[in-house]
Amino acid sequence: MKISKDTVATFHYRLTADDELLIEDSFKNEPLTYLHGHQNLIIGMENALENKREGDKFSITIPPEEAYGQRIDEMVQLVPITAFDAVDELFEGMRFTATTDAGDVPVVITQIENDQVTVDGNHPLAGQTLNFSVEILSIRPATAEEIEHGHVHGAGGHHH
Numbered sequence: 001m002k003i004s005k006d007t008v009a010t011f012h013y014r015l016t017a018d019d020e021l022l023i024e025d026s027f028k029n030e031p032l033t034y035l036h037g038h039q040n041l042i043i044g045m046e047n048a049l050e051n052k053r054e055g056d057k058f059s060i061t062i063p064p065e066e067a068y069g070q071r072i073d074e075m076v077q078l079v080p081i082t083a084f085d086a087v088d089e090l091f092e093g094m095r096f097t098a099t100t101d102a103g104d105v106p107v108v109i110t111q112i113e114n115d116q117v118t119v120d121g122n123h124p125l126a127g128q129t130l131n132f133s134v135e136i137l138s139i140r141p142a143t144a145e146e147i148e149h150g151h152v153h154g155a156g157g158h159h160h
């Protein structure tokens with residue numbers, strides 16, 4: 001069978017960024033299982049997987065617009081260090097969830113200098129062109145419940 005809307009596909013992937021730096025390698029871990037056609041993956045990847053079959057291998061380069069978008073300068077903010085008085089330990093690279101007008105946003109501290117903390121709410125892969133090597137392992141029809149929920153259940157998916 002082919003990957004199409006409302007199928008569940010399992011695949012391995014190796015992800016590198018513009019600079020060839022390895023970001024993720026599922027071949028060394030668990031493969032990814034997802035429900036196709038429900039925006040569970042970046043759009044460039046869903047498009048590339050459409051109509052692929054079990055055993056297919058391919059490589060694809062996905063621009064930021066079809067991945068995690070461009071970086072947005074406004075999502076980088078300087079915060080006075082006193083705002084973190086309640087935090088025991090503060091360090092560059094620290095991740096936490098910030099409550100903003102737009103809801104909860106995962107952010108990372110990119111710099112601590114003097115009394116100022118630079119907080120970046122961009123997705124870590126925003127602005128990056130992504131290179132994937134993919135191998136399709138298996139494809140099955142989704143269950144009615146999975147389609148209703150918009151995600152995969154069981155191995156590699158939601159348990160509830």
Ligand code: ZN
Binds near residue numbers: 146151158160
């Ligand atoms: Zn569910």
